[in-house]
Amino acid sequence: MLKLLCLNTATPNLRVKPDSNLAFHSLGRLTGLTRRSPTNSFFRACFCSDSSDESGSVSSSQPVVKGEVKGAESEANGSDSKASSAIMPTCPKPEYYLTVSVLPLPRRPLFAEFYMPIHVKPHLSLMHSKPNFFHGKFRLGNIYTGNKHALRLFSSDNAPSPIVTELISKQQWKSLKTHHKNASPITLLQQLLDSKTDPDLTLRYFKWSEKEFNLSYSVELSCKLLHSLANAKRYPKMRSFLHGFVKNENSISVSSVFHAISVSGDSFCANSIIVDMLVLAYVENMKTHLGFEAFKRAGDYGFKLSVISCNPLLSALMKDGKIGDVEYVYEEMMRRRIEVNVISFNTVINGLCKVGKLNKASDVIQDMKAWGVLPNVITYNTLISGYCKKGRIGKMYKADAILKEMFAIEVRPNEITFNILIDGFCKDENLSAAMKVFEEMQTQGLKPNVVTYNSLINGLCLEGRLDEAVGLQDEMVGLGLKPNVVTYNALINGFCKKGKMKEATDLFNDVVKNGISPTIITYNTMIDAYCKDGRMEDAFALREAMVDRGTFPNVTTYNSLIAGLCREGNITVVRNLINEMLNKALKADVVTYNILVDALCKEGESRKAARLLDEMVKIGLRPNHVTYNTLMDGYCREGNLRAALNVRTQMEKEGRRANVVTYNVLIKGLCKKGKLEDANGLLNEMLEKGLIPNRRTYEIVKEEMVEKGFVPDIEGHLYSISAS
DNA sequence: CTAGGGTTAG
Secondary structure (H helix, E strand, O other): OOOOOOOOOOOOOOOOOOOOOOEEEEEEEEEEEEEEEOOOOOOEEEEEEEEOOOOOOOOOOOOOEEEEEEEOOOOOOOOOOOOHHHHHHHHHOEEEEEEEEEOOOOOOOOEEEEEOOOOOOOOHHHHHOOOOEEOOOOOOEEOOOOOOOOOEEEEOOOOOOHHOEEEEHOOOOHHHHHHHHOOOOOHHHHHHHHHOOOHHHHHHHHHHHHOOOOOOHHHHHHHHHHHHHHHOHHHHHHHHHHHHHHHHHHOOHHHHHHHHHHHHOHHHHOOOOOHHHHHHHHHHOHHHHHHHHHHHHHHHHHOOOOHHHHHHHHHHHHHHHHHHHHHHHHHHHOOOOOOOHHHHHHHHHHHHHOOHHHHHHHHHHHHHHHHOOOHHHHHHHHHHHHHHOOOOOOHHHHHHHHHHHHHHHOOOOOOHHHHHHHHHHHOOOHHHHHHHHHHHHHHOOOOOHHEEEEEEEEHHOOOOHHHHHHHHHHHHHHOHHHHHHHHHHHHHHHHHHOOOOOOOOOOHHHHHHOOOOOOOOHHHHHHHHHOOOHHHHHHHHOOOOOOOOOOOOOHHHHHHHHHHHHHHOOOHHHHHHHHHHOOOOOOOOHHHHHHHHHHHHHHHHHHHHHHHHHHEEEEEOOHHHHHHHHHHHHHHOOOOOHHHHHHHHHHHHOOOOOOOHHHHHHHHHHHOOHHHHHHHHHHHHHOOOOOOOOOOHHHHHHHHHHHHOOOOOOOOHHHHHOOO
């Protein structure tokens, strides 16, 4: 019934010289040759069957394909194309074989295998994309030394002998090895898969033989094994198998894995389970992009996924900042009717909050109610936190409203809820509101913890209310709460910003005295303070000290030092420092560039600063408001208002809307040019856009307009200006 | 397996 052609030049266990050319005939066309993992010396070759008859067997009396095999591929030496001669001397052994399994699917499988030298490079003309295939793989090393046949055939009727299964179940590998020295591992594995052998045994053999013969079975065989495990409900074993598969496999595309899964078994349910576990395995192995691709493909194939894989996928995409993909997965989950739970929704809400899509996040809460999933305290905490961090004007009012809603639907706020609100009010420079929430928290019977106090202490420090901050620190100690490094960082920063370096240094020394390890933030805070104090030697000395203690400078450290040197006008040392930073594989970030842009502008070199802006775009950094505002300020100071306004246009083209600082810079620029009417126009424009003028706006208006006898015409807005 | 605190630039 089955005739396969031998390699026409084949001799059993053929041994060829590495660089010999060898013609071979097979029943298929090579459809692809791909590299496998760089650590394994494998290639993967795909053949395409030219003809298979109704019975699914391959009928042939003529060789269909004449493949010419020649050349070599080196993985150790990299390049695919020019490797033919270069790699040979480095190969460990002169024997290189190709193993090919022939799998005329979707009928009952019949298998064949034959060996070929590894120096096989299919002619491009043989490449063909039919999905019917022969497939095989190349490997280095003389595996089947005992084999007398270059070609072996066997059919699925063959069952492994009871002796073999017995040996496997007893893990008597040595005996097994002698027993099947004339068979190939693939033959035996195939037999185990086709017979009703316990899948646990097959798995055991699979693992042993891959290790023993240093080979890697094809994806199709792996998938067949997965199917048999799935049918026997061996889920934990499937999980760990797929975990290992995904971990070691670096070159097999998601699409070929899907193809293999779908052709290796016909149980739709098993397919779905395998794919679900595959997605999870990708995510757990930090291959989120592949997990995402598998998620999409599962939709194409109609395989049903579960929260077990989709939630970790959502979470991983979130952590990668791929919010667009998070939204896609979320919408697909709905569309495909994948079960969703509160964790799925919370993850999506968190993602949307992180990018400031607060209205969308609120919509998701409505979605979840519609799906019969009740929001929990985490859902609300996430949303409140989003409003506190990303909300615009009136954000705290909104956050408070969400708290009210929680009470209304009887979701009890916890310590974290209150901590988020307290921190939000502190950041909003509304300490009195923060203190009110602090009291409310205790009224509700919830105990403030270290985080609560840290938020309040930091809020007070940023307002310069240092005595009160220290008072709170005493209070927390009195309650048995131990100040931690974050507490100290906040306090140190508060003293530094007030110019009280002596107190800051004392606190810094207290940190170590109290058995707390300073963090990079502690050091950076002190270093920055030294720089701003003009004590560059102290700053550099502390940098040395931190390295000695095993904490290494990061970009922020360098930014502070660079800014300090720029203030001194010490451009040479700045250059050295930047080089040093790059040598340590630290990348300059937006802040670094902003510091340099500012330095150039202050030297009256705004054009050069503008070139720096182009440079940052080129290296993939996105200029932010500070960048544009700094550059605009530079042009304004040079009296080049036209250039400044062009920067504003450029900024808005890049999706950055003018903020208060932008207006302050431009208003001042116009005033300096005597264009008070235009400045007044901008002032109105700013107010119409709902931007709240700050202290600086007020100063500019006062100094440049009012004191020069020009009364700004900002009717209806007069209050907000004078109140600033 | 989802929520909270501290550093640098305009």
